[in-house]
Amino acid sequence: MGRSRSAAATPALLAALIFLVALNLRPAIAAVGPVLTRIGGDLGWGESLLGVLGAMPLWAFAVVSPLVRFVTARIGADRTILAALLVLAVGDVARSFGGPTGVWLGTVAAGAGIAAGNVLVPVIAKRDYAGHVSMATGVYSACITTGSAIAGLTAAPLADMLGGWRPALALWAAPPVIVAALWSIRVMRGTSRASDGSSATPHDPHESRGTGVSADSCAKSAAGAASETAVASAKPSDAVAVESAAASLPLWRRPMTWWVTLFMGLQSAAFYTMSNWLPSVVTAAGFSDATAGVHLFVFQSLGILSGLMIPALMQVRGNQVCAAVVSSVPMVVSGLGWMAAPGLSLLWGVIGGMGQGAALVVALTLISLRGRTSEETVALSGMAQSIGYLLASVGPLAFGTLAELSEGWTAPLVLFTALAAVQCVVAVLAGRDPARV
Structure with a gap:
């Protein structure tokens, strides 16, 4: 895997540590869903409070992600990654052994650490592997998906083996500590070179601004590659030449900006709602905790395959409507399926x-295509992610609240399916070529 001249001074093994960082960017979240009911039973919390717990990492993403660039400007990307890993580990431990208050504070800390890592991993990978960005993107995003899927699969068995949800969740503090120890070698090497008047990781002002990119831009294996493919086949020259009146407006006043933001928020809401609550829905249908973890594993891991397939539909009739709709309809089917035939949960997990x-890849590609310049794309990404994650947090929160109020899963699944249907409508609006609207 080729690397840029600016990163040539970084040994290959140290550069590859970024992929180990990526492995740590989802387990702290994904491991919660399969033991959510155990947390509620132990602490006496109902589904509403558990819904808040599921939404808190998304709030952390929305708040912390835009701030990471300021920290990076002061201490550098490598030191920020090191701090993020340590904050993540502390959050994992505090959440498990800090009592009820520790659950909240630890979740916030873990979410903040993950948010910083999510922002910087794509930036560092792009810098160190500038010659093979698509390949590097595929590797780090596959690592993120792998970490998420493994955590969801093993959470319930670990809780059974270790005697409860607390040690099962605390166990995930170990990997970031190990990676932090390895990453510190890279940090010290960079400090040593800086004292010699050189730098293994020179600062690029565009990279600094680029730290506003999606916290989930590395969540699925084909996201970066699909974005590059779509950009390469973007608007034809005649479409570029035709500037609509909306294009001259500030970004926040363009309707397309809000459609893209809404699409990002809705698809994130669907993913994080099911990541938190799917195991509870599955166990309520009569399956064991371990089986529920398998269903969650299937739901999360199949995103790699669909992310690789959806780029083929990204330029049908010169727009992204087909891809956006095709990636959105399966969630409607899954929601209806979980309501009508919960015994076939594995099938609905495969479809969903x-x-x-695919929906995440489409969302990231829309951000890449709708920005006319690199600076505008970064601004659109920051807006779509910050506001999008705030919208997405409504998903797990409302799902849990409705489950508690209705004492069942039908009402929350109706809401989930309704939001998925809204996503299908937004997909048409966000997928249109703005130059032809």
Whole structure:
């Protein structure tokens, strides 16, 4: 895997540590869903409070992600990654052994650490592997998906083996500590070179601004590659030449900006709602905790396959409507399926998993295509992610609240399906070529 001249001074093994960082960017979140009911039973919390717990990492993403660039400007990207890993580990431990208050504070800390890592991993990978960005993107995003899927699969068995949800969740503090120890070698090497008047990781002002990119831009394996493919086949020259009146407006006043932001928020809401609550829905249908973890694993891991497939539909008739709709409809099918035939939960997990992976790739590609310049794309990404994650947090929160109020899963699944249907409508609006609207 080729690397840029600016990163040539970084040994290959140290550069590759970024992929180990990526492995740590989802387990702290994904491991919660399969033991959510155990947390509620132990602490006496109902589904509403558990819904808040599921939404908190998304709030952290929305708040912390835009701030990471300021920290990076002061201490550098490598030191920020090191701090993020340590904050993540502390959050994992505090959440498990800090009592009820520790659960909240630890979740916030873990979410903040993940948010910083999510922002910087794509930036560092792009810098160190500038010659093979698509390949590097595929590797780090596959690592993120792998970490998420493994955590969801093993959470319930670990809780059974270790005697409860607390040690099962605390166990995930170990990997970031190990990676932090390895990453510190890279940090010290960079400090040593800086004292010699050179730098293994020179600062690029565009990279600094680029730290506003999606926290989930590395969540699925084909996201970066699909974005590059779509950009390469973007608007034809005649479409570029035709500037609509909306294009001269500030970004926040353009309707397309809000459609893209809404699409990002809705697809994120679907993914994080099911990541938190799917195990509870599955166990309520009569399956064991371990089986529920398998269903969650299938739902999360199939995003890699669908993310690789959806780029083929990204330029049908010169727009992204087909891809956006095709990636959105499976969630409607899954929601209806979980309501009508919960015994076939694995099938609905397969269908929904294919949809959620493809939808994220479409959302990231829309951001890449709708920005006319690199600076505008970064601004659109920051807006779509910050506001999008705030919208997405409504998903797990409302799902849990409705489950508690209705004492069942039908009402929350109706809401989930309704939001998925809204996503299908937004897909048409966000997928249109703005130059032809």
